[in-house]
Structures are given as C-alpha cells and as structure tokens.
Amino acid sequence: MKDQNFLTENNARHMWHPMAHPAEMQANPPRVIVGAEGVRIKDIDGHETVDAVGGLWNVNLGYSCKPVKQAISEQLEALPYYSTFRGTSNDKVIELSYMLREFFEPDGLSRAFFTSGGSDSVEICLRLARQYHKIKGSPGRIKYLSLMKGYHGTHTGGASVNGNANFRTQYEPLLPGCFHVPAPYTYRNQFDETNPERLSALCLRALEEQISFQGAETIAAFIMEPVLGAGGVIPPHPNFMPGVREICSKYGILLIADEVITAFGRTGGWTGSRLWGVKPDLMATAKAITNGYFPFGAAMVSGEIAEVFESDSTGNAMIGSGYTYSGHPVGAAAAVACLTETFRLKVPENAAARGTQLFEGLKKLKLKHGVVGDIRGGHGLMCALELVSDQASKKPVEKETAAKIYEATYNSGTMIRISGPNIILSPPLVSQATDIDQVLTSLDKGLASA
Ligand SMILES: Cc1ncc(COP(=O)(O)O)c(C=O)c1O
Numbered sequence: 001m002k003d004q005n006f007l008t009e010n011n012a013r014h015m016w017h018p019m020a021h022p023a024e025m026q027a028n029p030p031r032v033i034v035g036a037e038g039v040r041i042k043d044i045d046g047h048e049t050v051d052a053v054g055g056l057w058n059v060n061l062g063y064s065c066k067p068v069k070q071a072i073s074e075q076l077e078a079l080p081y082y083s084t085f086r087g088t089s090n091d092k093v094i095e096l097s098y099m100l101r102e103f104f105e106p107d108g109l110s111r112a113f114f115t116s117g118g119s120d121s122v123e124i125c126l127r128l129a130r131q132y133h134k135i136k137g138s139p140g141r142i143k144y145l146s147l148m149k150g151y152h153g154t155h156t157g158g159a160s161v162n163g164n165a166n167f168r169t170q171y172e173p174l175l176p177g178c179f180h181v182p183a184p185y186t187y188r189n190q191f192d193e194t195n196p197e198r199l200s201a202l203c204l205r206a207l208e209e210q211i212s213f214q215g216a217e218t219i220a221a222f223i224m225e226p227v228l229g230a231g232g233v234i235p236p237h238p239n240f241m242p243g244v245r246e247i248c249s250k251y252g253i254l255l256i257a258d259e260v261i262t263a264f265g266r267t268g269g270w271t272g273s274r275l276w277g278v279k280p281d282l283m284a285t286a287k288a289i290t291n292g293y294f295p296f297g298a299a300m301v302s303g304e305i306a307e308v309f310e311s312d313s314t315g316n317a318m319i320g321s322g323y324t325y326s327g328h329p330v331g332a333a334a335a336v337a338c339l340t341e342t343f344r345l346k347v348p349e350n351a352a353a354r355g356t357q358l359f360e361g362l363k364k365l366k367l368k369h370g371v372v373g374d375i376r377g378g379h380g381l382m383c384a385l386e387l388v389s390d391q392a393s394k395k396p397v398e399k400e401t402a403a404k405i406y407e408a409t410y411n412s413g414t415m416i417r418i419s420g421p422n423i424i425l426s427p428p429l430v431s432q433a434t435d436i437d438q439v440l441t442s443l444d445k446g447l448a449s450a
Contacts, residue, residue: 004044007032031410036063039428039435041415049410052427052439053417054381057229057261058292060429061341068291071337075330084114084327092332099339100298107271108279109300113319114327116295118260119153121284122223124299125256126157127321128282129221132254132305135316143177143214145207145222145253149185149231152223152258152284161223164231166420179214181207183228184236187374187386188394200237208247216251221282223256226272230261232422233376233384241276254281254305260297261382264288264342265429268352268380275379281305291338296331347429351380354436358383358425361440369447371397371405373421381431385423385443387450396421401450409446414439416446 001007011029016022020030032044039062041051054060061068075092082090093114100112113128115121126144133141146152146161153159159167160175163183168174184203186194193199211219226241228234248255257280262272266288269275273283282305286297301309309317325331359377362385366372373394377383387397387405406418416439417424427439 001034007044038062038064039431047411049413049415050427050431050435050438050442051415052425053415054426054428055292056287057266057382057426058287060265060288060347061291061338061345062428062430065291065293065338065341067337067341068293068334071333072294072330075333079329082329083324085322090327090329090332092329092336093327096332096335096339099336100300103270103339103343104283104300107273107283107300108302108304109283110303111301111306113299113301113321114332115286115297115299116323116325116328116331117153117297118284118286119155119158120323121260121286121297121299122152122158122161122256122258123155124321125223125258125282125284126161126221128299128301128305128319129254129256131317131319132308133220135308135312135314138217138252140218141220141252143179143219144175145179145181145210145214145219147183147224147228148180149183149228149234150180150223150225150258151228151230152225153260177218179210181210183231183234184240185228185232185234187376196237197239200240200243203240204243204247207244211247211251211253216253219251219253221254221256222248223258225258225260226262226276226278227267227379227382229382229426230419230424232386232419233382233424235376235379238276241273241278245278245280248281256280256282256284258284260284260286261288261426264339265348265351266380266382266426268348268355270348288342289338290331290334291341293338294328294331294334295325296328296335298335345430348380350431351429354427354429354431354433355380355383357433357436358427358439361436362443365440365444365447368444369450371401371447371450377425381425381427381429383425385425387421387423397450404449405446407446408449409442412442412445414442414446416443 012025035042042048148163150163160178191202257273263285267275281302283300290296362375373388374386389395
C-alpha cells in the first residue's frame, strides 16, 4: 500500500466519486477505508467502526466470508474469464443457474440472465418486458410505470423509471413513456394520509387511474422495490404489493420486482416478493448474490415468460442484450459459494431478529431526539431515520446538521449512510446483538450532537 501521505494528498484528486459533487469531494475528501473484518471496517487512521451500511446493502455475510474468498481465488486459477455469448458457457455458471432455479422456485422464477450488477439487471428486465409483449403480438405495450421515491439504478432505462429528481434532472431527456405513481410513504404524501392501509388503497387507486389514463394496451411493465430502499426505506402496507400484482394481472402488465437489495434475506424473507406473498414476472437481483465481493447480478424470469420466449418460432425471442461479463466464471463461483453460505446460515432468521432489535431501539431514539422526524423499518435489517429541523412542521434537516450527526456517529463507533434527510441503516445480516447495540449507542451520541 502507498504511504498515508500519498493517499491523503491524492484522495479524490484524480477520480470522480459516484453520487457526489467532484468539487465537494476535493474540498472534503472521503474517508479512506483500508481494512475490514467481520462486520467492522477500519479507516486509514486505524479507527474501527461497525459497518451499519453493510458495504452498500451487499456485504450481507460480513467481510470475513472465507468460502466466497476461496471460491474466487480458486476460480481465478482455474478459469479467470470466458464469455457466455452464444456458443460458449462455463461450469460455474451452469451450476449457479441450477441453484437459482431451485432457490427462486417459490417465487415462480425459473430462468436467469446474468449481469454485472443491479443497474444491468434492471435494464435487462425492462428490455425483456417489452420484448415479451412483442413476441406475444402486442408491440404497442412499450410504457413503464413505477413508484415515486423508487430507486432502480443509473442506466438510462433505470433512471427513467427512477422516482427521485436527483438522479434524473441532469440527464434528461430520459426514456419517453415512463410514468410515476405515488409511493405508500406515510410520513409525507399527496393525500395527507398517515394510515398505512388507507394510503395503500389510495396509491393502488392512483395506479389504476394512471393505467386507464395511459391505456393498458400501451403499458409493458410496472417496476417496484418490495420495500423501497435508497428512497429512504419505505415499507408498504402488506396488502400493497399483492394489490399491485392483482392490478398488473388484470391489465396484462408485467410486474418487475426490483430486488437488488431485498433478494437473499435482507427483509427477513428470502425475497421481498416472498415476504409479501407475490410472484413477480421478472426480478432484478445483484449485490448480496456474491456478498459484494464480485460485481455480479441476475435478472430472473418467470416460467410463463420463459415459455413464451422458448416456444417462439419467429426469431423475435432472440435476446439482443448481453454484457461481456454476463455469466463471468469468477462471479458465478463467488455466487455459488455465497448462496451456499447464505442458506447454511439461514440469514433471514437473523435479519428478522436483529432487524426487530434495531427498529425497537430506533423507536426509543425518536422519543429522545427532536431531530428525528420519522423512523421506518420493521422488516429485517433495513431501517431509516428521517431527520427534521422541526418535528411539527417536518421541515427537512439542514445538510450541515446531517453531516454533524454522521461525524459524531462515526467517531463513536458506527458507519452510517446519509442520503438527503435520511440516515439509512443496512448492516450485514450476520450482525450480532452486541453489534446492533453498538449501532444504537453510536446513533444516540450522533443525534445528541445535532
Ligand atoms: C433497488 C435497486 N435497484 C438497482 C440498483 C442499482 O444497482 P447497482 O448500483 O449495482 O447498479 C440499486 C442500488 O442500490 C438498488 O438499490
């Protein structure tokens, strides 16, 4: 490793960081993380913290997952790369596809299309949805519907269905034919409705109205996260996703579940769709599929869609999409080892138990700290605190206050993620009770600094 002076002098000088202003990064260089063990990370100054961000919702099994590290290094020796474009495959990706078929059977998904990450998986799902309708003889079904506040990655298709202006405005015009409906976000919504069940019904009605306004015969798919993540952890009422499923089926619209963060245990269910008892038509996955150790993802396809593609004799089902790294053997080996370990550890059980501990602790912090306007969670290890400068008016907190809370929380032993007015918490799913206690203690100190 280069020495500390070199790293400090060159930090953020020659690279642009994602989701950040380059000038701001130069003025306030990011923290340099140099090591990690278990659920803890260590920075260049030797300061250690619990990682309550879990990498970026992806290091579900922590930083010391030997089977995945070993699988990667062994695969690098055996076959470091070969393409899966028409004509060639590899042993690991075949094994993984078999494993995913078994894992996703309860979700009704039977085919995988491999990608290099979440944005790629979303893009493939969007594309396959349009192609499905073309094969079926409905080429006019080209539009996409999605939720305001939803996050679907940063490719142009994904950004077009994204429900947050921060990820859209500077890149407009985006894809035409994308329309948004209100999310079941009880703390702030256009209906001023705080009751989750009533709000869910209102949002479902808005969805149906949008469909009838656009014309169902023009809509390819509706995409949603089972629990909205990056938009501030917004768990819907349990009847929301089943309601969406019903509406989509009624109008022949495909349902894409964006499970880039929720697949493989994060919500306390094996998938977010399964948590709500819903079978989507397509599902985007990535992140925890390799525990974040290798960039990889899978777009999953339902049995019914697979049947339409596989029985096509016109040639229209030829898949004109693919990435150089689709089915990368090292990624596939990492995923096989990661999923084996994920099943062995039964991580959703721990995610549910530790998630409850975290959410209950956050409820106490809300009572104690006026800067906390809302807390959200209750479904596994994904929680958020929405910060306000005044609880009554719900005025969002100043950026400087959020930064102060972040610093104080970090200094007292926990890495958190600030996103707009939200603190987002997504610790590894193998976190122990003492780790969650540490997160809560650090947050208590952080919030007190506001
Ligand atoms: C729900 C969801 N979809 C898509 C993505 C994009 O994934 P990636 O950053 O791997 O491209 C993310 C990333 O956080 C996500 O949370």
